[in-house]
Every structure is written in structure tokens, then in C-alpha cells.
Amino acid sequence: MTVTPLVIHERKGTWGRQLRPRVAGWPIRPVETRSEADLVAAARLHPFPLAVFDLSERQVSILADLATFLDHSPRAISLVLDPAKIPEAAEIAWECGATLVRSGLTRPPEVMDLLAHWSALSRQRADADGWFPADPADEDDPYLGFAALTPPAGFP
Secondary structure (H helix, E strand, O other): OOOEEEEEEOOOOHHHHHHHHHOOOOOEEEEEEOOHHHHHHHHOOOOOOEEEEEOOOOHHHHHHHHHHHHHHOOOOEEEEEEOOOOHHHHHHHHHHOOOEEEEOOOOHHHHHHHHHHHHHHHHHHHHHOOOOOOOHHHOOOOOHHHHOOOOOOOOO
């Protein structure tokens, strides 16, 4: 099964600590980023990555990073968390291309419900776009035909 990266971009690691153990066993690989360079590298991991951006601190910088991330991965499915309910933050995030903006307190189970849905959606989109087989067992084994070959006469 294809593993979808979950990019968690924040300054302190709070959401990383919350989400990492909760997605263990899911077809999701958490990737925590703190810098724009790490974020750009993470954007290239998958055609439809999942992303969580936390605006708890350095809101202007995080929103600029969101714009950069979505420039490099325009088909990402992204959640922006704005616990302080900054009036302009939601509008800027939408303009950048965020999938969803949650203002106010957001609890980890709510984020997990979104990620469960979005993980399946990411895999479906990647499969439909031809990036990955829906089931690796459906993919033809390129070496399968060699097993049926008989060696030429005189071959030991």
C-alpha cells in the first residue's frame, strides 16, 4: 500500500507529538518540518501529500510557508489551524489554497477524523492519476514471465 506523507509544519512540535502516535499503523508517514527548506523538500515526497499548518506562533511566517508549500505541491490536502482566531489568517490561508481552515480550539480527535478521510482521498487521487497502483498485487510482476521460460538446449 502506498504511504502518504503527513507534513506537520509548526514551530514547537505540539501537533507532531499529538499526531505521530495516533497515525502509527496507518498508511501515513509523519514528516515534521520547521523551516521553509524542509517544507519544500517534503512537498516533493508525494503528488497528493497531507499537511497540517499550526498558526500558534509566527503566524505571518507560517502563512508564507503555506504559500510556498502549495506552490510546490498544489494538489496537497492541507489543514490550517488558527487557535487564536486571527481575523485575516483564514482569508489569507484560503487565498493560498488551503483545503480547510479551523479557527479556535481544535482537538486531536477532530484532526484525526479529517486525516482518516483525507488519507483515503489522497490515495484515491494518486491511484486515479496513475501515480501508484491501487493494490500492489494488481501490478504485473516484470519477472513473472521469466519463470516460465525453459533454458535453451544444452544449457546446464
